[in-house]
Amino acid sequence: MTSRRKYRPRPEGTSPDVTPEPRVLSEGEQREQLLMYAFRALGQRALSEAELRGRMLRRQPDPELVSGVLERVRELGYLNDEQVAQAEARRRGVGSGRVRQKLRQRGVENQLIEEVLAERDPEAEAEDARTLLTRRWPSFQRAPDPQKRAFAFMLRRGYSSSLIWPLLREVAAEHLAEQQTEEPTDWDEEAE
DSSP states (O other), X not given: XXXXXXXXXXXXXXXXXXXXXXXXXXXXXXXXXXXXXXXXXXXXXXXXXXXXXXHHXXXXXXXXXXXXXXXXXXXXXXXXXXXXXXXXHTOSSOOXXXXXXXXXXXXXXXXXXXXXXXXXXXXXXXXXXXXXXXXXXXXXXXXSSHHHHHHHHHHHTTOOHHHHHHHHHHHHHHHHHHHHHSOOOHHHHHHO
């Protein structure tokens, strides 16, 4: 059975080939829409000023309008690169190198990046790296060269090689000692 479309008369004086032009927004309306867009974007995720500027410029090509909206958002306290940098620096499971890289990608100023990294506790970072390596070590042992694989993983996480190598030796030695002290299984007893 075929469906029928309802007949809707076309307004008088219009042609089927002509689409109505969109309404041109005033500068105030454009500013309001851009401000609402900024709030929606910041509601989804904390953004740096550079990230928000880039998103708004893709939406609105007028850099003066974008700068005005950014200033208003900053005045209201919704845009703060320092908070973004501190949140990134507090992430667990990543080293200082990864934090630095991520903040540069997000457009945070180098001076702020260095300040935030200076506040990181090296001992806490080392303990965090040790915990991560210990937790992941069993999966690395399945590789042909477990230390090489673990080193590459930790390096990608942003830890320095001067931190990784001593931890690798320590964790590998601990797991080797655990394997040697385990009680023999029934299979091992039968082999004797």
